[in-house]
Amino acid sequence: MYRISNFIGKRSNWSLPYAVFLIIFVALPLVLIMGYAFVNEGGGFTFSNITRFFGDSDALSTFAVSIEIALETTAICLLLGYPVAWLLANSKFNGSSVTIIIFILPMWINALMRTLATADLFNMLGITLGKGTLLFGMVYDYLPFMIYPIYNVLRRMDPSYAEAAQDLGAKPLTVFANVTLPLSLPGITSGIMMVFMPTVSTFAISEFLTNNKIKLFGTIIQENINSSMWNYGAALSFIMLIIIGLTTLLTGSQEEDSSAQGGLI
Amino acid sequence: MKKLLARLYLGLILLLLYAPLIFIAVSSFTESKVLGNWTGFSTKLYSNLFSGGMQGSGLMNAVYNTLIIALIAAFISTLLGTLAAIGIFHSRGRLKNATMFLNNIPMVNPDVITGVSLFLLFVFLGVSQGYVSVVLAHITFCTPYVVLNVLPKLHQMNAKTYEAALDLGATPGQALRKVLIPQLMPGMVTGFILAFTMSLDDFAVTFFTRGTVGLETLSTFIYTDARKGGLTPELRPLMTIIFIVVFVLLVVVNIRQERAAKKKASLK
Numbered sequence: 001m002y003r004i005s006n007f008i009g010k011r012s013n014w015s016l017p018y019a020v021f022l023i024i025f026v027a028l029p030l031v032l033i034m035g036y037a038f039v040n041e042g043g044g045f046t047f048s049n050i051t052r053f054f055g056d057s058d059a060l061s062t063f064a065v066s067i068e069i070a071l072e073t074t075a076i077c078l079l080l081g082y083p084v085a086w087l088l089a090n091s092k093f094n095g096s097s098v099t100i101i102i103f104i105l106p107m108w109i110n111a112l113m114r115t116l117a118t119a120d121l122f123n124m125l126g127i128t129l130g131k132g133t134l135l136f137g138m139v140y141d142y143l144p145f146m147i148y149p150i151y152n153v154l155r156r157m158d159p160s161y162a163e164a165a166q167d168l169g170a171k172p173l174t175v176f177a178n179v180t181l182p183l184s185l186p187g188i189t190s191g192i193m194m195v196f197m198p199t200v201s202t203f204a205i206s207e208f209l210t211n212n213k214i215k216l217f218g219t220i221i222q223e224n225i226n227s228s229m230w231n232y233g234a235a236l237s238f239i240m241l242i243i244i245g246l247t248t249l250l251t252g253s254q255e256e257d258s259s260a261q262g263g264l265i
Numbered sequence: 266m267k268k269l270l271a272r273l274y275l276g277l278i279l280l281l282l283y284a285p286l287i288f289i290a291v292s293s294f295t296e297s298k299v300l301g302n303w304t305g306f307s308t309k310l311y312s313n314l315f316s317g318g319m320q321g322s323g324l325m326n327a328v329y330n331t332l333i334i335a336l337i338a339a340f341i342s343t344l345l346g347t348l349a350a351i352g353i354f355h356s357r358g359r360l361k362n363a364t365m366f367l368n369n370i371p372m373v374n375p376d377v378i379t380g381v382s383l384f385l386l387f388v389f390l391g392v393s394q395g396y397v398s399v400v401l402a403h404i405t406f407c408t409p410y411v412v413l414n415v416l417p418k419l420h421q422m423n424a425k426t427y428e429a430a431l432d433l434g435a436t437p438g439q440a441l442r443k444v445l446i447p448q449l450m451p452g453m454v455t456g457f458i459l460a461f462t463m464s465l466d467d468f469a470v471t472f473f474t475r476g477t478v479g480l481e482t483l484s485t486f487i488y489t490d491a492r493k494g495g496l497t498p499e500l501r502p503l504m505t506i507i508f509i510v511v512f513v514l515l516v517v518v519n520i521r522q523e524r525a526a527k528k529k530a531s532l533k
Contacts, residue, residue: 008437010355011351011352011355011427012352012355012356012357012360013352014348014349014351014355015348015349015350015351015352015353015356015360015364016352017345017348017349018345018346018348018349018352018364018368018408018412019349019352019364019367021345021404021405021408022367022368023367025383025386025401025402025404026367026370026405027367028386029379029382029383029385029386030370030382032382032386032389033381033382033385036385083274084274084278087271087274087275088275093271093272098516098519098523101515101516101519102279103278103279103282105512105515106282106283106286108466108511108515109286109466109504109508109511110465110466110468110483110484110487110504111468112468112484112487112491113487113500113504114285114286116300116487116491116496117286117288117289117300118284118285120288120300120301121284121285121288123301124301140281140282140285143281143282144282193373197373198376200375201375201376202377203377203469204468204488208491218377218469221381222377222472222473225381225384225473230385230388233381234381234385237377237378237381237382240375240377240378244373244374244375244378248373
């Protein structure tokens with residue numbers, strides 16, 4: 001009895017239930033993706049699921065389209081979102097710290113419903129659904145994820161750096177390019193990650209926004225899993241995981257910083 | 266002049282972000298079956314929603330499931346995440362790093378991957394998929410947010426108060442309930458609200474882990490409905506109401522955090 005209460009009394013042990021939970025529900029599932037990806041129907045080790053992807057022209061072109069759409073969405077979000085974040089973080093243009101909530105609020109509303117409303121809005125305006133509407137809808141869905149991290153970094157930035165540059169005679173544009181922009185890089189990278197990762201992997205959204213004309217990679221994964229092609233579905237998920245892993249590695253060092261600050265909201 | 270341009274730009278982006286939401290809200294006040302057709306002002310969709318006129322469509326059932334799942338998942342996540350945060354705060358080295366690393370994975374992982382991986386887990390473990398698997402899956406992606414909201418509170422509080430309680434004869438349980446939890450409460454409430462909204466909004470993870478027993482949440486209902494062609498009109502007033510509720514919740518969360526930050530600043 002004494003030993004049990006001693007064990008509970010040690011607070012570092014209190015994370016053990018969660019540690020066990022994480023192993024079962026986070027680590028093991030990822031191992032299973034790899035397990036299923038490298039196993040054939042009979043249970044033997046194989047590379048055939050992976051090689052099948054490289055011979056599957058349908059999946060390959062969907063993969064390329066997904067990467068392309070995700071890159072374009074991310075670029076548009078950055079171009080549109082950076083000025084918003086900059087203006088909102090600048091006390092000259094915005095005195096209240098609550099304004100930002102209005103900009104990030106839509107991301108908490110059911111994404112499917114918003115997407116369907118966007119598609120209907122296009123229909124009503126007589127715009128044909130296609131790549132243009134897909135990009136618009138994706139930008140619309142993910143713009144808040146770009147604005148928020150950049151805003152956070154800009155908001156916390158010490159204004160004296162920019163002032164110093166100005167006092168030393170730099171023009172506003174030079175100040176921005178040489179001081180503000182480099183200092184806001186952590187926000188930009190985490191914004192890029194938060195837009196790129198979900199856009200490269202969405203499913204259902206693109207079908208609704210393009211009237212089934214453009215299919216994205218997430219949908220292929222879903223179709224395979226739903227038609228019980230678990231091994232191939234797992235292999236495709238594995239490929240997606242590699243993309244995500246690479247993106248995290250490329251932007252990773254700065255991301256830790258923003259999660260330490262509490263991440264989203 | 267500059268200010269005007271700035272306002273104009275911000276206003277334009279806001280319009281872009283809100284156009285579909287306003288579109289839904291406006292068309293919730295007309296009876297038309299097709300979204301975008303205005304057939305005169307009417308509150309019939311609202312009264313249908315509340316007078317039980319939706320029985321049999323499965324919509325109210327989906328709403329009920331969504332709320333129950335979100336409440337259970339948020340509640341368990343808050344308990345699990347708070348305990349975990351206390352443990353992580355007091356541990357060091359490899360165990361701490363490993364826990365934090367795993368804790369971050371569900372937040373970076375795309376929904377599809379989380380969904381597929383948990384689907385494979387339930388298949389592998391032979392867990393029949395339905396309510397239980399969906400709740401477990403939601404706890405998986407909700408708890409990290411609780412941990413990240415409680416940890417800063419632990420950094421802020423005086424760690425000695427817990428030991429003082431023990432020295433004065435409290436059991437660890439009592440010290441937890443009477444000393445730790447009251448101080449961690451703000452972080453726990455924020456974590457709970459975040460977990461609740463995350464669960465409410467989820468589509469992909471639910472989609473993969475709900476199995477074939479016909480469990481529908483609001484998201485899967487909308488998905489099925491849209492695939493059939495044409496959304497149930499009563500979704501419009503429902504979404505409008507959800508939008509207002511989420512708005513209020515988020516404003517409350519942010520005002521709480523603002524206040525906490527001010528308090529912290531005034532203490533310094």
